[in-house]
Amino acid sequence: MDNYIILYSTLSLLILGLLFTYVLIFSHKKLAVPVDEITKKIESLLPGANCGACGYPGCSGYASAISRGDAPVNLCSVADEETVKYIAETIGVSVDNLTKKVAFLKCQGTSLKANLKFEYHGILDCWQGKTMFGGHKVCEYGCLGLGSCYKACPFDAISMTAEMLIKIDPTKCKGCGLCVQVCPQGIIVLLPHEEEKKVYQVACFSNAKALEVRQSCQVGCIACGLCVKNCPVNAIKIENNLAVIDNNICISCGKCEDVCPTKAITHIKKHTFERIV
Amino acid sequence: MIFKKGFKKGGIHLPEHKEETENKPFVNGPIPKKVKIPLLQHIGKPAIPVVNIGDKVDEGQLIGKMDGEFSANVHSPIMGNVTEIGEIYTPTGIKSKYIGIEFSGGIKNWNKINTNWEKFKENEILEMIKNSGIVGLGGAAFPSHIKFNPPKPIHTLIINGAECEPYLTVDDRIMQEKVDSLILGIEILKKILKPKNVYIGIEDNKVSAIEILEKKMNGIAEVVTLKTKYPQGGEKQLINAILGIEVPRNKLPYDVGVVVTNVGTAYSVYEAVIKEKPLIERFITIAGQIVKWPGNYKLKIGTIIRDILEDVRVLTLPKKVIIGGPMMGIAQYTIDTPIIKGSSGILVFSEEEIEKKKEHLCIRCGRCLNVCPIGLFPSLMYSEIYSNNIDRVKEIGIFDCIECGACSYICPSQIPLVTYFKSAKINLKYEKSYYPNKIPVVRRWRYANKEE
Numbered sequence: 001m002d003n004y005i006i007l008y009s010t011l012s013l014l015i016l017g018l019l020f021t022y023v024l025i026f027s028h029k030k031l032a033v034p035v036d037e038i039t040k041k042i043e044s045l046l047p048g049a050n051c052g053a054c055g056y057p058g059c060s061g062y063a064s065a066i067s068r069g070d071a072p073v074n075l076c077s078v079a080d081e082e083t084v085k086y087i088a089e090t091i092g093v094s095v096d097n098l099t100k101k102v103a104f105l106k107c108q109g110t111s112l113k114a115n116l117k118f119e120y121h122g123i124l125d126c127w128q129g130k131t132m133f134g135g136h137k138v139c140e141y142g143c144l145g146l147g148s149c150y151k152a153c154p155f156d157a158i159s160m161t162a163e164m165l166i167k168i169d170p171t172k173c174k175g176c177g178l179c180v181q182v183c184p185q186g187i188i189v190l191l192p193h194e195e196e197k198k199v200y201q202v203a204c205f206s207n208a209k210a211l212e213v214r215q216s217c218q219v220g221c222i223a224c225g226l227c228v229k230n231c232p233v234n235a236i237k238i239e240n241n242l243a244v245i246d247n248n249i250c251i252s253c254g255k256c257e258d259v260c261p262t263k264a265i266t267h268i269k270k271h272t273f274e275r276i277v
Numbered sequence: 278m279i280f281k282k283g284f285k286k287g288g289i290h291l292p293e294h295k296e297e298t299e300n301k302p303f304v305n306g307p308i309p310k311k312v313k314i315p316l317l318q319h320i321g322k323p324a325i326p327v328v329n330i331g332d333k334v335d336e337g338q339l340i341g342k343m344d345g346e347f348s349a350n351v352h353s354p355i356m357g358n359v360t361e362i363g364e365i366y367t368p369t370g371i372k373s374k375y376i377g378i379e380f381s382g383g384i385k386n387w388n389k390i391n392t393n394w395e396k397f398k399e400n401e402i403l404e405m406i407k408n409s410g411i412v413g414l415g416g417a418a419f420p421s422h423i424k425f426n427p428p429k430p431i432h433t434l435i436i437n438g439a440e441c442e443p444y445l446t447v448d449d450r451i452m453q454e455k456v457d458s459l460i461l462g463i464e465i466l467k468k469i470l471k472p473k474n475v476y477i478g479i480e481d482n483k484v485s486a487i488e489i490l491e492k493k494m495n496g497i498a499e500v501v502t503l504k505t506k507y508p509q510g511g512e513k514q515l516i517n518a519i520l521g522i523e524v525p526r527n528k529l530p531y532d533v534g535v536v537v538t539n540v541g542t543a544y545s546v547y548e549a550v551i552k553e554k555p556l557i558e559r560f561i562t563i564a565g566q567i568v569k570w571p572g573n574y575k576l577k578i579g580t581i582i583r584d585i586l587e588d589v590r591v592l593t594l595p596k597k598v599i600i601g602g603p604m605m606g607i608a609q610y611t612i613d614t615p616i617i618k619g620s621s622g623i624l625v626f627s628e629e630e631i632e633k634k635k636e637h638l639c640i641r642c643g644r645c646l647n648v649c650p651i652g653l654f655p656s657l658m659y660s661e662i663y664s665n666n667i668d669r670v671k672e673i674g675i676f677d678c679i680e681c682g683a684c685s686y687i688c689p690s691q692i693p694l695v696t697y698f699k700s701a702k703i704n705l706k707y708e709k710s711y712y713p714n715k716i717p718v719v720r721r722w723r724y725a726n727k728e729e
Binding site: 117118121122123125127128131132133134136151184 | 366370372607610611633665693696697699700703704707
């Protein structure tokens, strides 16, 4: 009697298994959603970070937009040059002038160099820090260093330091621009990044007058105009108490960095930073 | 009465610390040599300055005119000369224009008494309140001429004498000392609002104030004794405690036919209508163990906190100065800030009295759920903010949070929950500031990989 029970159960499970197999085979063949081969290939080439820097909802959205012909191939700031060329080959278009961009922080005021109004004990969020008496630094334009951009960066390029200033690692930065969106101070800018040429920029965002800048920070731009006088191609202008370098004209001679009395002019440095937080 | 009224949900019992100042009668503060009067002391648009540097101003003269309806007038508290117009942070942390006035000597006597105020029309009284620049003196500083002109007729007026914040005793003292003026102020409010019932809600720790008011009221208002529980003085909590009804989400008290106003506001309405004196002074509690002469003071608006602390003799260097109550007040980074219309107290603490809190992780004990007077889920909101899921936070009702601080007080992990909610509110207000929802997914994925 017991032997029959084993036999029946084995047989019924076998029959059920075969039945489900055929149902699955049928649904796989007949009810399958057609997938565009090109879209699939482009999606596999894209980085898959879903950062949204291209303006489409994730990498699959961008891939389908490319295969439909709605979007240019060079929108992805994360993909390197070879990937973009490969995608262009896949859909049969030519592409030129690929400029990679990196984020650059226009502030150098660490807690050692910039004066602090008060000790901040609140939560780590820049917007919260800014609404209380305009931030804990005397300079109201500078980096608060509370790490809203650190939380937003999907590539781990931004690190927080104990000196109340964030640091951006240009080797990891892909130029997606999410940190630019979240910064309450608006002091992160995207700069063209080139291998050979040094990209010079004024690392200060203060529109305050020279005396106020001097009182609040050691490395602020005081709009003295020395860089303007020494620039051989007139790429620097003074606008609203702040020197502005036009990177389209700049020939990267480096004279402005040498003459700047407060060392506010700097360039994107390629060494990686030591991670503290 | 055995069963005292109180709001239904949540609430905490705080150490009161009122014994230091509750028996100290009001003292007139000295006239300051210099005042700085911010033009944004209220909710709404800042006032527009109508004086220039070098002008001579009289006590009570208009110096800032209201910008549109949703604003309030600002007056000069002293006789003197306008010396500077600049920018300053008010005690609430907002940058605002200010007018600096230097005292030149002389005081104005506010002797006028309008005995025939009953003949005034309602819009005349409202105009007087508007011209006097009265705002809610409980702390939020909502312009009173808007509050006392509700779009719908109301049935109940509640005078808020709960004063649930520890340390503060100004409302208590007003109810004891200025009771006749207060009753006149309530009668004026009754005339313009025409409520069927008037209640005055007082917490049961103010025994003498309840006694005096019950003796003097004569049917003008019904004195309601409330449980001592924080935040009993919140507008919506007070309505819930006295009338038993709940103000719906995103609605104001007048939607349920109620107007709630502070005891101090009722007193300043009396001053504005009977004495025709604008809001240039206010009562302030100054407390703290290192203050030699703590007490209740009548101070000119715009007085610098440094001058006040010199006058009351602070014994050692203060480490923390809070404007307002300890629960909802704001710690100041400098004592060169002026006091404004909404400042109800100055609390001075030395280094030994304050404890630095270290934030730990949430242990999901659920105490914050028990104490929230609105019935929100602070722990859930916190975890959603922590994982950047800001849209979900909006769904579970972050905009209903009244920022009372009960959850932060009770939290055994010492998480500053209210600060998180405030920051999430700011982030939702500016919209672009919080990162889009898809970002944390990537980060979570990366951290998951890292841990392996």
